[in-house]
Amino acid sequence: MAQSTAPFSGFEFMIAWRYLRARRAEGGVSVMTWISLIGITLAVFALILTLAVRAGFRAEFVDTILGANAHVTVYSSGVVGEDGQLIRGFTQPEAMAAAIARVPGVTRAAPLIKGKLMVSDGEDTTGAEVYGMSPEDFAAIPRIGAGSGAIGDLARYPEGIALGSGIARELGVTVGDRVRLISPSGVRTAMGTTPRVNAYEVVYIFTAGRYDIDTTRIYMPFIEAQSFFNKEGRADEIEVMVENPDAIESYGDAILKAAGPAAMLWTWKDSSGAFLRALDIEDNVMFVILSVLVLIAAMNIVSGLIMLVKNKGRDIGILRTMGLTEGSVLRVFFICGAFTGVIGTVAGVILGCVTALNIDQIMSAINWLNGAEVWDPSIRGIYSLPAKLQAGDVLSAVALSLGLSFVVTLFPARRAARMNPVEALRYE
Template identity: 70%
Template sequence: MTPPRGQRTLRAKPEQEPQMARQPAPFAPFEWKIAWRYLRARRAEGGVSVMTWISLIGITLAVFALIATLAVRSGFRSDFVGTILGANAHVTVYNPGEYRENGQIDRTIPNYAEMAARVAEVAGVTRAAPLVKGQVMAAAQNRNAGVEVFGIATGDLAALPGITNSDRSYGDLSRFDQGIALGSGVARELGVTVGDRIKLISPNGARTPMGTSPRVNAYEVVYVFSAGRYDIDRTRVYMPFGEAQAYFNREGVADEIEVMVSEPERLDRVLIPILSAAGDGAQVWTWQDASGGFLRALEVEDNVMFIILSILVLIATMNIVSGLIMLVKNKGRDIGILRTIGLSEGSILRVFFICGAFTGILGTLMGVALGCLFAIYIDPIFSFVNFVMGGGVWDPAIRGIYALPAELRLGDVLKAAGLSLGLSCIVTYFPARRAARLNPVEALRYE
């Protein structure tokens, strides 16, 4: 039946389906607010704040110790390698030797100039210089010291960065042709300085019809260097190449060819070309061969120290577990109420995960800051410790270098921070998951 004009027809509207409650986004603001209130819990509420402070301090100290150790180890290796490369040959070319009529082995290089020129033309080689070497006794002012003499040309000596670029070196290297250069340890042992004269005594001196007599020559000290390594400064003396040939009876020959390369850490690329350029019978000895055992020991020690300190970080992060377990136990009633008013298991998990992870993040940041400050200001810190202990804390005669080095590397900092953050998040998940699975009925049964 059609309704009269002007009248409206009333139609029943279909029942609207109830809208599903939207789940909050992960790490919603209310989750951060609840976690922050739990982190600020007072001692009367179960001592949670005390455990939080213990966890925070433990992680801070563990990360600080890890970064400080890695920085010192990196600095020690860099300083050790730097002093080796700055004052020693990267590659040494020498002859295997030929037997003389008297049965002695002659290892000298007669065509040293041509060999050095050929080696210097190899791609990657920055310098090739002939050397004359010998061990003698130095004497001055009734003091004696055993030294190793290196006969080298003035230009080749000036090209050694560890000898010429040290702040502790002094004297006039341009006068090297008129005297000799001493290591600072030799100068201190003999009690001499620039301008003084010392005697060099060699048992293999002048040959006479009566036999070989010791050779004693006096030389003026024109330069005193400090290569940064105690064993070098304590034993090394540089002499002009021509004078060393005459002094050690090496007229017209050299003992070896000192080769410097542009990339001393990658010697494998240039060793074969150097051997080819040196000629048949030539052999090489690299700085890695001389110090390889020590460098490998440093590498093993680095790995072991990192593992040990990683365990220390793990122990520190386990305090987070203790604190969270106490927090979950004390907040069981709160968890039941939150679940009853609609919070999901995921929200409860994230609340307690924030509590633990925040402690780990803050402790990691504080540890990174302290570790970086320690590496940057290690010199004044070490000076203060040396002053408090009355001096003599660092003996260069034992450790080979004059100070405790530290080199802050981004990779070491990221490694320590990543380890701490990763462990903090991993150990936090399990007590947070336990809180999320807590049955609200059981939590509120006796309330």
């Protein structure tokens, strides 16, 4: 009577390793093993790289939103003036900003003037959106103000204007040049309203990291913006920054209470929430699709093991007559398949992590080979393809690959274990 042995004993690994080193006559088994190994490697590599790019894109996109825009915008629903016209904005913006800044969790509240106009250097003209903001508040914007890597002298901001790098590139201007700002709603005269045209020196050029911001946004001092847009003594909005932007909903009631009954809120999630939700759906779909690719790669292990079991039928019969148990036979062939899955997973993890960590150099090489930029910031919003490795994503890919590899290996291994030794040796 055959006696049971300890699971995964040394001789089981020895037999499995012997079977994996196929001889010339068993070249088909060796080829299938290599195909399975390469398939698992590429599938895990693709999964890890996709998860890293997805995480990097989301992190970069959210960072550009929070680093160059208000977390909460407080605006007025409008009041009816003495002449019966609807007046929007706040008539005491400094006092309201100070009240909002006292709300727990609010880090900054700044009055803001906004207006659309044309900007020209004399030859070229483009549209832009002007943000009127005090020097202190402008310097505090993370991706635009102090420490953002912009060019120019931030201390000279009260003397001129700050341009986005996209506008400066389109107009061909740099720090020290002068541009003209043209507003259709300009000077009121007895003959009506005439366009206002003022020339300003470019003292600062910033790059926020978002194509749509860098190509459309101009900053000027708050008082100058009030005069330029005929909004003396008032502000269009109050820009609010908070400690925890992800929990922006928790600040809403307190900010509204501080701002007064005529105030309304618009958060960064209101403006970008639909896009972020679309990213979440896309992430889930991509994970499912790539999981199917891992499953297909793992199924190659089944093909290789079935061929191996068929070729080793005589060996299985001999081993069974020598006392090897069904469990030992099952474990031998399970080790054969699992070994392929483990090696392929490790190789895929290494390849995926190395690629994700060197994504910038790889994209540069692709651009060089292509002869042009393959990443268009005007379409994708940000300037480069980001990648952010996260331990959870890597572990998810490893767990998925190993889990599928181990599960699919059980079926041919079980078939080998249940092989009748008499039938296996009948025609030998």
